[in-house]
Amino acid sequence: MTDRSFLAAKALKTRKSIIEMVHRANSGHVGGSLGAVEIVVALYYCLMRHRPEQPDWRDRDRFILSKGHCTPVVYAVLADCGYFPESDLQTFRRPGSHLQGHPYQPKTPGIDASTGTLGLGISTGVGMALGAKLRNQQHHYYILCGDGELQEGQVWEAAMFANKYKLGNIIAFVDRNYLQTDGHSETVMPLDPLRPKWESFGWDVDEIDGHDFAQIIAAVQRAKANASRPTMIIAHTVKGKGVSFMEHEASWHGTPPGKDDFRKAMEELGHGV
Amino acid sequence: MEFKQTRQGYVDGLLELAAEIPDLVVLDADVAKATKTVDFQAAHPDRFFNCGVQEQHMLSAAAGLALEGFLPFASTFGVFACCRAGDQMRNSIAYPQLNVKIGATHCGISTGGDGASHQSIEDIAIARSFPNMTVLVPGDYEEAKQATRAAAYHVGPVYLRFGRDTYPVVAEIHGDFEIGKAKLLRMGSDVTIITTGIMVSEGLMAADSLTEKGYSVRVLHYPTIKPLDEKAIIAAARETQGIVTAEEHSVIGGLGEAVAGVVTQSYPCPVHRVGVMDVFGESGHANELLDQYGLRAVNIVEAVLNILSEPLKKESYGSLS
Numbered sequence: 001m002t003d004r005s006f007l008a009a010k011a012l013k014t015r016k017s018i019i020e021m022v023h024r025a026n027s028g029h030v031g032g033s034l035g036a037v038e039i040v041v042a043l044y045y046c047l048m049r050h051r052p053e054q055p056d057w058r059d060r061d062r063f064i065l066s067k068g069h070c071t072p073v074v075y076a077v078l079a080d081c082g083y084f085p086e087s088d089l090q091t092f093r094r095p096g097s098h099l100q101g102h103p104y105q106p107k108t109p110g111i112d113a114s115t116g117t118l119g120l121g122i123s124t125g126v127g128m129a130l131g132a133k134l135r136n137q138q139h140h141y142y143i144l145c146g147d148g149e150l151q152e153g154q155v156w157e158a159a160m161f162a163n164k165y166k167l168g169n170i171i172a173f174v175d176r177n178y179l180q181t182d183g184h185s186e187t188v189m190p191l192d193p194l195r196p197k198w199e200s201f202g203w204d205v206d207e208i209d210g211h212d213f214a215q216i217i218a219a220v221q222r223a224k225a226n227a228s229r230p231t232m233i234i235a236h237t238v239k240g241k242g243v244s245f246m247e248h249e250a251s252w253h254g255t256p257p258g259k260d261d262f263r264k265a266m267e268e269l270g271h272g273v
Numbered sequence: 274m275e276f277k278q279t280r281q282g283y284v285d286g287l288l289e290l291a292a293e294i295p296d297l298v299v300l301d302a303d304v305a306k307a308t309k310t311v312d313f314q315a316a317h318p319d320r321f322f323n324c325g326v327q328e329q330h331m332l333s334a335a336a337g338l339a340l341e342g343f344l345p346f347a348s349t350f351g352v353f354a355c356c357r358a359g360d361q362m363r364n365s366i367a368y369p370q371l372n373v374k375i376g377a378t379h380c381g382i383s384t385g386g387d388g389a390s391h392q393s394i395e396d397i398a399i400a401r402s403f404p405n406m407t408v409l410v411p412g413d414y415e416e417a418k419q420a421t422r423a424a425a426y427h428v429g430p431v432y433l434r435f436g437r438d439t440y441p442v443v444a445e446i447h448g449d450f451e452i453g454k455a456k457l458l459r460m461g462s463d464v465t466i467i468t469t470g471i472m473v474s475e476g477l478m479a480a481d482s483l484t485e486k487g488y489s490v491r492v493l494h495y496p497t498i499k500p501l502d503e504k505a506i507i508a509a510a511r512e513t514q515g516i517v518t519a520e521e522h523s524v525i526g527g528l529g530e531a532v533a534g535v536v537t538q539s540y541p542c543p544v545h546r547v548g549v550m551d552v553f554g555e556s557g558h559a560n561e562l563l564d565q566y567g568l569r570a571v572n573i574v575e576a577v578l579n580i581l582s583e584p585l586k587k588e589s590y591g592s593l594s
Contacts, residue, residue: 104368104369105340105369106369106370112340113336113337113340114364114365114368114369115364116364116368117360117364119329119333120333120360120361120364120365123329123330123333123334123337123361123365124333124334124336124337124340124365125337126330126334126337127333127334127335127336127337127338127340127341128337128338128340128341129337130322130334130337130338131337131338131340131341131342131343132341134298134343135341153329154329154330154333154361157324157325157327157329157330158330158333158334160325160327161324161325161327161330161334164325165322
């Protein structure tokens with residue numbers, strides 16, 4: 001297993017990168033990106049088989065950001081892995097950049113599927129996973145959903161389909177932070193009890209602390225060991241994790257940090273790492 | 274006159290293609306008996322995936338299959354593909370320009386008894402408005418088969434439009450099928466009739482009746498709505514006194530407006546649109562509805578005569594050329 005302090009350092013660098021990217025663009029989604037850092041870092045630096053120098057390697061594990069608005073966390077990690085120069089991050093959401101607001105597979109090396117409107121990503125990932133199963137390929141599909149996203153009917157269409165075709169090559173996460181654009185998920189549109197929903201759709205369900213690397217890694221290993229059914233890992237997270245004044249605040253869903261908040265956030269994350 | 278289903282042409286095309294393209298797969302959304310993909314399922318059960326009543330998931334899953342190198346044909350009714358799953362067609366397929374083919378049946382008013390909820394009269398407008406989309410609207414069984422084959426060998430998203438009923442077989446359109454190429458069916462110098470889809474037979478009947486009356490009528494058939502063969506339209510605008518378009522679709526956003534868009538920019542001339550006049554349909558037999566909604570040769574003839582009786586003539590545009 002990859003050294004834990006190595007992952008923690010990558011997580012810190014990713015958080016700073018997210019804040020910088022969204023601040024510079026003055027546009028983007030910082031809260032949900034910060035909350036998903038440990039999941040994305042654990043996948044790219046520890047769990048997924050991938051080759052940054054060969055983004056279209058046929059046997060690579062795929063990652064699909066179904067909560068497509070959280071591109072900053074993925075772009076930060078892809079750049080750090082070497083899929084494209086880190087200086088590209090400065091062009092995020094700017095005209096001419098390959099780093100679109102939402103993932104666009106034809107343009108960005110390392111992006112495996114285009115997503116954007118919620119619900120498309122998991123559905124596309126399920127279709128991809130069927131394709132791999134038809135060809136007896138052994139790689140996995142890691143899909144990251146938002147919890148608010150689960151209110152989309154299409155998510156449950158995809159859930160039924162994955163169960164019908166027993167797509168055990170799918171390991172999905174729901175970033176369960178209970179916050180969405182308009183507030184608390186259970187007020188906006190209740191999702192609980194979430195676990196039995198997925199279980200009744202025929203998925204294996206695991207529940208973890210989504211900021212604990214050991215738990216993320218163990219859950220993925222359990223999912224890999226049971227290849228007969230798709231897995232949904234309910235990862236309990238804190239939206240805005242790592243920046244005190246952004247934590248648990250729905251208002252940081254899609255608001256870019258201004259000058260003062262940017263400075264405060266970067267100070268909290270510490271300079272020089 | 275022989276009548277055949279265009280949706281059968283779709284599936285017969287798929288059955289031919291299955292032997293040629295091992296990566297071709299077919300998806301359906303619980304209407305396989307109606308779209309006729311049930312024939313494909315019987316021949317290739319391991320290459321057929323029934324998504325249940327999930328048009329939205331079907332289109333996104335087809336995008337996923339295309340990302341993994343498959344050639345998916347996703348089949349459902351036009352109204353479900355374009356309206357229910359319009360977001361998925363746009364964001365999962367058209368925007369990333371994935372190699373997905375959408376086989377849409379039960380399009381147009383001739384869908385009949387199911388009524389307005391199932392009669393797709395906006396699908397051409399929706400599909401052609403998405404960048405990267407190719408839109409094919411074949412006129413009979415044979416052309417439906419040709420269009421399906423052409424779509425399979427074209428790289429990129431394609432929307433294929435078929436009907437539910439049986440429609441006249443039109444031998445004149447059975448020449449080579451090339452995406453983006455109009456078919457000149459009659460040469461003429463007074464007026465031009467431009468048809469798409471099943472309206473080709475009505476267009477030819479209208480031309481015959483006008484010829485009997487002594488008019489010289491050009492007939493162009495457009496099995497491709499996008500990319501649009503602009504050259505043939507501009508030539509018709511220059512060389513005849515006006516254009517009548519005929520489509521089994523709303524007059525908003527379909528062939529008629531596409532043609533009008535070309536001539537207003539390049540060589541203005543009168544364009545009269547025969548189509549569904551911005552109203553929803555209702556239940557009835559296909560033939561009754563085609564009569565009732567003005568989608569017949571007689572309606573095309575009337576539009577032609579209106580153009581020829583108009584005082585607005587080419588000379589009025591004098592310096593525009």
